[in-house]
Amino acid sequence: MTVKPFLPECAGISETGSLTIGGVCALRLAEEFGTPLYVMDENEIRKNAQRFVKSINEHYGGRGLVSFASKAFMCKEMCRLAKSEGMGLDVVSAGELYTAIESGFPMRLVTFHGNNKTPEELTYAVSSRVGSIVVDNTFELHMLEQIAKSAGVTARIKLRIKPGVEAHTHELIMTGGIDSKFGFAIETGEALAAAAEALGMDHIELTGVHCHIGSQIFDIEPFEVTARIMLKFMNEVKTILGCELSELNLGGGFGIRYLPEDSPVPLEKYMESVARVIKETCGELNLNLPSIGIEPGRAVTGAAGITLYRVGAVKDIPGVRTYVTVDGGLTDNPRPALYGAKYAMTAANKMNQAQNKIYTVSGRCCETDQLGAQVTLQEINVGDILAVFSTGAYNYSMASNYNRLPKPAVVFVKDGEARVVVNRETLEDMARNDV
Ligand code: LLP
Numbered sequence: 001m002t003v004k005p006f007l008p009e010c011a012g013i014s015e016t017g018s019l020t021i022g023g024v025c026a027l028r029l030a031e032e033f034g035t036p037l038y039v040m041d042e043n044e045i046r047k048n049a050q051r052f053v054k055s056i057n058e059h060y061g062g063r064g065l066v067s068f069a070s071k072a073f074m075c076k077e078m079c080r081l082a083k084s085e086g087m088g089l090d091v092v093s094a095g096e097l098y099t100a101i102e103s104g105f106p107m108r109l110v111t112f113h114g115n116n117k118t119p120e121e122l123t124y125a126v127s128s129r130v131g132s133i134v135v136d137n138t139f140e141l142h143m144l145e146q147i148a149k150s151a152g153v154t155a156r157i158k159l160r161i162k163p164g165v166e167a168h169t170h171e172l173i174m175t176g177g178i179d180s181k182f183g184f185a186i187e188t189g190e191a192l193a194a195a196a197e198a199l200g201m202d203h204i205e206l207t208g209v210h211c212h213i214g215s216q217i218f219d220i221e222p223f224e225v226t227a228r229i230m231l232k233f234m235n236e237v238k239t240i241l242g243c244e245l246s247e248l249n250l251g252g253g254f255g256i257r258y259l260p261e262d263s264p265v266p267l268e269k270y271m272e273s274v275a276r277v278i279k280e281t282c283g284e285l286n287l288n289l290p291s292i293g294i295e296p297g298r299a300v301t302g303a304a305g306i307t308l309y310r311v312g313a314v315k316d317i318p319g320v321r322t323y324v325t326v327d328g329g330l331t332d333n334p335r336p337a338l339y340g341a342k343y344a345m346t347a348a349n350k351m352n353q354a355q356n357k358i359y360t361v362s363g364r365c366c367e368t369d370q371l372g373a374q375v376t377l378q379e380i381n382v383g384d385i386l387a388v389f390s391t392g393a394y395n396y397s398m399a400s401n402y403n404r405l406p407k408p409a410v411v412f413v414k415d416g417e418a419r420v421v422v423n424r425e426t427l428e429d430m431a432r433n434d435v
Helices: 026-033 042-060 076-084 094-102 119-127 138-151 190-199 221-241 267-285 298-304 335-339 427-431
Strands: 011-013 019-021 037-041 064-069 088-091 110-112 132-135 155-162 204-210 247-249 291-294 305-317 321-326 345-347 357-362 370-377 385-389 409-414 417-422
Touching: 019 026, 019 385, 026 037, 026 305, 026 385, 026 409, 026 417, 037 042, 037 298, 037 417, 042 064, 042 076, 042 267, 042 291, 042 298, 042 409, 076 088, 076 094, 076 417, 088 094, 094 110, 094 119, 119 132, 119 138, 132 138, 138 155, 138 190, 138 204, 155 190, 190 204, 190 221, 204 221, 221 247, 221 267, 298 305, 321 370, 335 370, 345 370, 370 385
Parallel strands: 037 409, 064 088, 064 291, 088 110, 110 132, 132 155, 155 204, 204 247, 247 291, 321 357
Antiparallel strands: 011 019, 037 305, 305 321, 305 385, 345 385, 357 370, 409 417
16 A cells, blocks of 8 residues: 655655755755754744634624643644734743743733642732633632732632533543533532622632633534533532622644544634624623633644654564664653554655655654654654654644653744754753752
8 A cells, every 4th residue: 555645734845856845955954953853834824823813803892812721732823823812822831820920921811720729829920910810629719819919919810611522532631521620510510609709709809711622523513512511610600609700711622633534613603603602602691792701722733743653663573563763752742652553654755755664653762652653654764764644733832751752942934044943952951950
């Protein structure tokens, strides 16, 4: 079987048969910046951001905000990019908040998330004047009231709600059902009780509700159902507690194409359908249209990223399989091990050759770390540059230093130019905190 290389939008093929990314030759990038290397096409990230911002503006006028979920890919340059595209930022830890502050990101456009924020983190968020804190549980609500009181301010919050919707995705990234650790459930009454409590607090201003049903979701329906459930809950808060909340944040979760056979819903279609449901439901319930927030992460950066590796060994085990070993693996991409995630890949220096040989691509960690089991590639030799596609989300941000492997550099490419946005870690970095 010959598999033609599947090329994401940010990639191309040069006249000499090499892979290009954002108009830059992948072999040049590997040579100049070393491997493994995260390469991200800046134009592609901007285009995705613009599509989200344009469609939220189209459907909600000035009453919508697209926040980039920084957990998908966080560094100062990404914050600057998000700012320049008119996005807000979703952060989930002091580390993400610190990065945003250091980049000069406007704090009023930051939403602080997390199911176990420490007192120090809440104090940091309050003193940094983040735009909104999404409160996950009652302990946090009480702690925040005290922290805001001591700071002499009122904290603007949303409540994280479990709408009870099961999205079709990997079970480890399903977060909307009652058995999720995140937020307050509607059906047990705890969400309404939390709203009542928050409304009675002196240093808390409850402005709205938030939910996030999961990630890498391909259907529109769960998002529509969720929007309806959330608005019904907002209506309960209005009718029972006498407060009309003005903000509804529906989180992220929009799926992207990892494999040729994946067909995610175009995000404009999602925005259109959910906007229709929101407007209809608000009409039925006689609610004012709330301002709408969404928090895409993967769909902004995922398909814009390609990881380049160098092949260090090709090991044929007769009658069993042939291993191709690369100079990265579990440490720079834990997703195959965590979620059984599958990736499309190709030999970047052999784009004119047929992909008709089967290999298992393994990493270099002291684990059975496979980037792809039995994948069809060109004939592979030691020294080839292997490109793994759609690694722009939850790769760099989830990378580890297992085996004391330094994290790769991140390079942004754009219109034929490349620049480092995150330096490669050094050996000194590996022992920096050792005493
Ligand atoms: N908002 C909240 C509150 C979230 O928890 C998340 C992701 C997002 C937005 C962005 O979701 P996205 O649009 O990227 O799907 N590590 C996993 C994904 C975990 C997602 C966690 N929360 C993976 O590699 O698939």
